[in-house]
Amino acid sequence: MTQYTAAASDLTSAQPAPASLSKPAAEQDASSRCGSCSMHQLCLPTGLGEADMARLDRIIGRRRKVARDSHLYRVGDPFTNLYAIRLGHFKTMQIHPNGDQQVTGFQMAGELLGMDAISTERHQCNAVALEDSEVCEIPFSRLEGLFVEMPALLHHFHRMMSQEITREQGVMLLLGNMRAEQRFAAFLTNLSSRYSARGYSPAAFQLRMTREEIGNYLGLTIESISRLLSKFKKQGWIKVNNRELELLDQPTLKAVAAGTRSCG
Incomplete structure (x- = not known):
């Protein structure tokens, strides 16, 4: 139980949003940049310089608003983006063969959604907003390119994936023995x-x-x-x-x- 509490504390078809054009970092409003976001210390590794932050700003596709009870993505949707929660709360759910839904997690600002689809390139769960929320879309193919240039970012991403695995193990312990x-x-x-x-x-x-x-x-x-x-x-x-x-x-x-x- 102690492991679960500690690990969790470190910390988890889409309805289309209106189309928007991504702007270069230099043209973005200052408040929309990663470095100006109040959650960036949770999403990103510490110690990134201005040049690295600018690289991140250039790959962020757009901010996307997700209304309460709306899906960010569904089981089987193709994987293109990770989603950094900027505002609001989400729940993730899996569907049993008999059609019943199982809530697998609750996610909040500063956490990433979408890592479930990296290996299969299809989402393995539904992600639904618990309230009016906002996410930053991160095209995964472009993010992978940055990993080569920014080893600290790759290390941070591996750390977040490890935390997610530990969290899931903690949930299994929670449901099985407590x-x-x-x-x-x-x-x-x-x-x-x-x-x-x-x-x-x-x-x-x-x-x-x-x-x-x-x-x-x-x-x-x-x-x-x-x-x-x-x-x-x-x-x-x-x-x-x-x-x-x-x-x-x-x-x-x-x-x-x-x-x-x-x-x-």
């Missing part, structure tokens, strides 16, 4: 760590996903999620008002997630 209260506590502490890494409050945030989506991800029913929210609230560990959540006792929640403390 009690319901551990799963939910791990989910909350994971969100806390990720928001903290983005400069937001680690203790007070809004749940962008529904209780049903959380339950689907954790392998629990919506009734179980509601019961756990009530139990954690009664214990004085959290405060909840609709989707507004406040973590009142983070050390205890981490202990529950690690299996060294129970709800009693």
Whole structure:
């Protein structure tokens, strides 16, 4: 459980957007450049010089807005781009043979979407916006060309892929061996760590996903999620008002997630 929490904290057919022309970096508005984005320290390796940042700016295709509940891509779509989330939240889902959907992750600003398709050149999951969101399109063929010129970028990309593999292994552990209260506590502490890494409050945030989506991800029913929210609230560990959540006792929640403390 400790491995899952730590790893996750480091951190995941398309409807066409209006056509737009990519501008050279020199003509882009300053606020649209990678170096001016508030999330660039999460998306990109540290220590890149101005010349390297300019190279990145030249390959970014466009910013793309994705409305709430709209697909960024679907299972089977051809792979052309990676997507750096600039604003908003997404969920990824896979489809079972019987047609049921399984939520496989929740992604937020500063994280990449689309790495699932690199090996097969077809997307293996659906990516859906949980709220009105915005992504930066990164043509993968052009990004590969930059890897030769910028070894630090290639190393950073490998690091992100390794984190994704570790995250998936953590989810398997989460669903396979943990009690319901551990799963939910791990989910909350994971969100806390990720928001903290983005400069937001680690203790007070809004749940962008529904209780049903959380339950689907954790392998629990919506009734179980509601019961756990009530139990954690009664214990004085959290405060909840609709989707507004406040973590009142983070050390205890981490202990529950690690299996060294129970709800009693």
